Amino acid sequence: MLFDIAPKTKREDLYDFEHELGELHRSIEHSRLIAILAPRRYGKSSLLKVFLGETRHLHIFLDLRKIVIDYGRASIRAFYECLSDELTGFICKYENIGDKLVKALKHVKGVSISGFSVSLSWSRKSRANIATLFEKVNEIAEKHNVKVILALDEVQELRNIINVPMLLAYIYDNLRNIVTIITGSEVGLVYDVLKLEDPESPLYGRVVKEIRLRKLSYTEAYEFLRMGFKQLNVEFSEELLDKIISEVDGIIGWLTYYGWFITQHRAIDIEEIKRKAATQAAVEIKRFLERSRSRERYYNILKAISSGIKRWSDIKRFLEAKEGMEIDDSTFNKLLKTLIKFSFVRKADENYAFNDPLLEYAVKYLL
Ligand SMILES: Nc1ncnc2c1ncn2[C@@H]1O[C@H](COP(=O)(O)OP(=O)(O)OP(=O)(O)O)[C@@H](O)[C@H]1O
Ligand SMILES: [Mg+2]
Secondary structure, eight states: OTTTOOOOOGGGGGSSHHHHHHHHHHHHOOOEEEEOSTTTSSSHHHHHHHHHHOOOSSEEEHHHHHHHHSSOOOOHHHHHHHHHHHHHHHHSSSSSHHHHHHHHHHSSSTEEEEEEEEOOOOOTTTOOOHHHHHHHHHHHHHHOOOOEEEETTTGGTTTTTSSSSHHHHHHHHHOOTTTEEEEEHHHHHHHHHHHOOOOOSTTTTTOOOEEEOOOOOHHHHHHHHHHHHHHTTOOOOHOOOOOOHHHHHTOHHHHHHHHHHHHTTTTOOOHHHHHHHHHHHHHHHHHHHHHHHHHHHHHHHHHHTTTTTOOOHHHHHHHEEETSSOHHHHHHHHHHOOOOOOHHHETTTTEEEEHHHHHHHHIIIII
């Protein structure tokens, strides 16, 4: 069903993106590291999940945003518990290889096995070594002549927990039967985390196959909504589809949300839907502000852009007026750069604009 709000897992529910899906299928055969990048709600997890459901290769999927949500923040404990669960799932799903993996993992420091259940110790003294773990996975995969895909959804969440470039470089260089796929909503941040262009970084010079997702065009968005309503036998007017698209642009996650809301509630109060959707976006931006040391400054910059102040010099003037003092250019540029890194805003020509109209609405009215 097109208007299901969970990430899609089957090709028949995946609208468009066949090209990107094909690219994943091709790349998995020769790439070592693949990145699916796009701001929030562009369909990264859906693409990844549909692909994993179809590929003949085995996979371990880690939803790294879930560990932030479940535990309040990412921590080594949360990551190890999530990895323990997924390894257990892997062993149960691929019984044949699972058996061998259980045997191999028994002797690894910090790993306890009970039946088919894996538990990784995260305590400082006896912490399981992640690289060693994946070495074992690789050994078994090599023996069975299969490939294992390590899928890290929202990889930037691991940035303060483990040395991500080190782990990925180790897998890239040494574990030839493991291919890593990462996704990231904070596109610039992912590049910061990977440090591909830093000669000091372990990942320096490695090739990353990048798949960028895009917004749907007007025609694609229109067709998506039309098909979604039709699937559920819900009447709609051309004006309604126009109105939705004019509000959410071609962001497939919002199109799905609007369609889902209307078909669930059999109500077309677009203002109410917009407010509900923007409330979700507001939570995301609040979370960012809470974690940030320059909270007030980011808040003011976002407020300026949402109220139509788009030029560099005008935004800077707005901020200076708020603070009652001059801010030097490099400090100001750093702030803007961070907002771009987190995919909240983008620079188009000389102007700064929100990537997501509902995020803009949230900043304007709900923050
Ligand atoms: N190609 C698609 N066809 C139909 N629905 C889709 C497609 N891609 C995404 N969706 C829907 O859009 C919403 C967002 O999708 P998804 O969670 O895959 O995006 P995401 O980029 O991973 O988002 P986030 O950044 O929040 O993790 C979901 O409701 C999903 O069902
Ligand atoms: Mg996702």
